Amino acid sequence: MERKKLQLLLEVAILGAISFVLDQIGFKMPQGGSVTLSMLPIVIMAFRWGIMGGMLTGFVSGVLQLLMGGFVLNPIQAALDYFVAYTLVGVAGVTLAWLLSSKAKGNKGSMVTAIVIGTVIGGFLRYLIHFIGGIVFFASYAPEGQPVWLYSLLYNASYMIPAIILAAIVTSLLFTTAPRLLERK
Template identity: 45%
Template structure:
């Protein structure tokens, strides 16, 4: 049973990472180049949140890490320095998976049929993951994209506004998408909780 769970976990990580990669690729094509130094309106974080809520921290962190790593390997990343690349992709997407700290709270609220509560925890998780990702991009913007700031604009303010203009919509869209997905198919969490209790 334990071996089956490990296999299921690895398969889901691979599948959800692939979905996230495709969503990110599509967003980059459709982004209209509003953000010249990288950034787009995308639901690529949604598969990371789904894995974080299904499997907890290990699911979220591993899926996020693989997404960031594969973006670099497959040439979907905007990189001007190795440290910036690691910060803007590997670190930024890995920390999204920290939303998994709310996994057990969500499962408990769902098992107790407290819909408002599990939605609250899901949105809180999306907010946590999005803010942490924003911080990674914000630091990268200050350190590596200072020359991009318009003359007279403080670098810190430029990085805040630049990264905020796509991260805020991403957070809102991701929160709505995650709640809708789990609302439409509660077993996405309940089924996982059940199998965990019987392994």
């Protein structure tokens, strides 16, 4: 197997497992969801290997979360909440070219902007999937008289927005203080 491909697969496995572990640490919400750094390893891989590296890492993380005690109502809900939601975090890599260009120029401000925008995009896609799942599968949790869409929007925002902000801050600190981590040798 080609050395770069082996390195990618090893990093996907290791960072996917770290994402799973980080998902176990954090503030758990009463009805599911939690504020954690689980997106951090996925975003790191998206900025090291691009969208596919990030998406593979997200998929591994989602599979591990599902297998190790995920909440399942039916196969479609499980696929959305675990496979699709975490895989889409890897789309953060959409700003990789911008990040690498900023790194080459030594422009840390532009690096941070690329990281934050990429992380917000990946995090928003995960949030969108959880929002849709909340409307379709968890409508019974909505308080009496409150529209289900509003309940899902607010409930998922309560943990997703802080998680996105945390991932963006830590990733920005990591790559601006140690930009060599973006290099694949």
